[in-house]
Amino acid sequence: MLTVAEVDPFDERAFGDWYDALRAGAAADREAPVISTLEALTFSLRNPGERLRRLAVAATQNGETVGAMLFELPLVDDLSNVMVEIDVPPAHRRKGVATALWAWAAERAAAEQRSIFQTEINIPSGFDLHSWPGAAFATKLGFASENTEDHFVTPLPFDPATISLLKANTSALASYRLISWAGQCPEEHLQKYADLHTAMNQDVPTGGLSREASAWDAERVRTNDARLVENYLPLVTMAQTLEGEPAGYTLMYVQLGDRANVLQDDTLVMRDHRGHNLGTHLKLANLDQLAVHHDSPGWIHTWTAESNGPMQKVNARFGFRVVEQMHEFELTSPATAGH
Known part of the structure; x- marks a missing residue:
């Protein structure tokens, strides 16, 4: 009999089985998947923050965990929304597991008076919305892809010849200064970093x-x-004008439990400061930081919207290539909307 129930994150065996199913389902048939580590998810669910409530939900059959769902409720913004991630290992697909997990999610969302469902689905190169299992399932439920980002990777260690070429071909930084740090933001930069x-x-x-x-x-x-900092080493470089006004930043995460996958997250240049190669200077400075704090082989990952032409060009200059597309799907449920 197939059953679906919430998993206690303090139950190490059950939570470990849930994580194994989530990882097996999320990683299947992908070249360079990025999946939160067991340590990171354990900390997050055992120590909930003030802005997001996260639940682990497992589908089990005959004592075996055959599917996993991460169910997330924003607590400050987006109070009509719920985020879901459903992962089923390949051996257990097409047996109603995802459908059972989705039924649990729909019922719980109704009880929480949430009407908007969102999920991220990564579609490897060579597949599309109809041929990739997760996307086909979401589309069948009525989800629509509302935003698409290319998922880029480049190998680690980063090619020193590429860095040298970029530094040689990038004009000198004038009228700005760069400030870098590893770990938590220094107190004197908190407000400017918040503004960015x-x-x-x-x-x-x-x-x-x-x-x-x-x-x-x-x-x-x-x-x-x-x-x-419980599970990641943030590496940040911030650009300021010579008068001290924030002009941009870039942020990278080294996963402490999975050093093979480094995450290039935000890169922003404020609109009034574009056209000065700040994006390139920011990334180069942060790669210099990475070389100090990281020496493991693996990948740097970054995500950029298809519509973001300038950052797409920067990614190409740094040698990134696309391995998949990340689709953000959304569904507004009439049933929960009127709950």
Whole structure:
């Protein structure tokens, strides 16, 4: 008999089985998947933050975990939304496992009075919305792809010849200074870094997604960083004008439990400061930091919207190539909307 139930993150055996199913389903048939480590998810679910509630949900049959779902409820912004990730290992697909997990999600969302479902699905090169299992399942449920980003990778260690060529062919940085740090943001930069995060939320393409551009303040940066450093080493480079005004930043994460996969996250140049090669200078400075803190082989990953032409060009200059597309799907449920 197939059953679906929430998993206690303090139950090491059950939570480990849930994670194994999630990882097996999420990684199948992908060249360079990025999956949160067991340590990171254990910490996150055992120590919930103030902005997001996360639940582990397992589908089990005859004592075996055959499917996993991560169910997330925003607690401050986007209060009509719920995020779901459903992963089924290949050996257990086409047996109703995903359908059972989805039924649990729909029922719980209705109880929470949430009407908007969102999910991210990564489609490897060579597949499309109809041939990739997760996308086909979401489409069948009525989800629509509202935003698409290319998932790029480049090998680690980063090619020193590429870095040397970029530095030689990039004009000198004038009228700006770069400030870099590893770990938590220094106190003297908290507010400027918060302002840049707010600008990033307002600037990043989100397509047709129902998502609020939330604001950051110094305390949010401080709290977020304190949680991050439990499982990641953040590497940040910030650009300021000579007068001290924030002009841009780039952010990279080294996963402490999976050093083979380094995540290049945000890169932002404020609109008034574009056209000065700041994006390239920011990335080069952060790669210099990475060389100090990381020496393992693997991949750097980054994601860029198809519509973001300037950053697509920067990625190409740094030698990144596309391995898949990340689709952000959304479904508004009439049943929960009227709950």
